[in-house]
Amino acid sequence: MTSKTDRRIVAGNWKMNTTPSEGSVLAQGVIDKVAAPVGKVIFGVPAIQLVKIKQLTAAAEGYYVAAQNMHQKADGAFTGEMSAAMLADARIDYVILGHSERRQYSGEDDTLINAKIVAALDAGIIPIYCCGEKLDIRESNNQNVVVGKQIEQALSALSPKQMAKVVVAYEPVWAIGTGKTASPQQAQEMHAFIRQMISDQFGSEIANGISILYGGSVKAANAEELFGMADVDGGLVGGASLDAQAFADIIKAGQ
Numbered sequence: 001m002t003s004k005t006d007r008r009i010v011a012g013n014w015k016m017n018t019t020p021s022e023g024s025v026l027a028q029g030v031i032d033k034v035a036a037p038v039g040k041v042i043f044g045v046p047a048i049q050l051v052k053i054k055q056l057t058a059a060a061e062g063y064y065v066a067a068q069n070m071h072q073k074a075d076g077a078f079t080g081e082m083s084a085a086m087l088a089d090a091r092i093d094y095v096i097l098g099h100s101e102r103r104q105y106s107g108e109d110d111t112l113i114n115a116k117i118v119a120a121l122d123a124g125i126i127p128i129y130c131c132g133e134k135l136d137i138r139e140s141n142n143q144n145v146v147v148g149k150q151i152e153q154a155l156s157a158l159s160p161k162q163m164a165k166v167v168v169a170y171e172p173v174w175a176i177g178t179g180k181t182a183s184p185q186q187a188q189e190m191h192a193f194i195r196q197m198i199s200d201q202f203g204s205e206i207a208n209g210i211s212i213l214y215g216g217s218v219k220a221a222n223a224e225e226l227f228g229m230a231d232v233d234g235g236l237v238g239g240a241s242l243d244a245q246a247f248a249d250i251i252k253a254g255q
């Protein structure tokens, strides 16, 4: 049976921050501070840094690299886009898909995100699928309805074999970049709900093997408590992943 430690992932989402020079210093700083992380550590870096950070992490056990987006089509006249095959050829391990900032600023919906997830899996890239509700939905206590629908639209058409590879990140929009964190209990409730949904459709073995990460104002001070919850397998960290010491402390939280 898969244990919580097997599912452990701490991923940084640098978003549109760091120049290539700064990014290399940041990634190396983290690697130097945490030589053998428990579980996996992922750097989600700007496209221009993917190859360089992959080279830098190649010799560092436990470290992986994620793209922050990807196009759903195999190739063609899509100026400015990047395909799954390009990521696979560069040996990029993961791709963050469906982040709320892409939903908000680039109009991505779960039908499109599903197509991207399938394209990533076909190329051997692991999707980190982001879901999460906005503040008004949380205030009206409809978070399970909204997140349930996101999960269903983005993931329910996958085969069990495909689903077993997906990483899910629950990122309540009201907690992203706001300094407001979901309480450990709120995170646990939603993560348990997501795992139950996956179990209902794909079976308990697949559901128990999947990593479900929490994202939204994770920092060293709250990581241990959040990651200590039964269904919180780690984090997708924005702002705090831009500081080597802060991110290193989060990687080590609760270990």
Ligand SMILES: O=C(CO)COP(=O)(O)O
Pocket (backbone or CB within 6 Å): 013, 099, 171, 175, 176, 177, 178, 179, 215, 216, 217, 218, 236, 237, 238, 239, 240
């Ligand atoms: O969006 C996030 C990670 O993808 C979370 O960002 P913050 O950690 O800055 O709130």
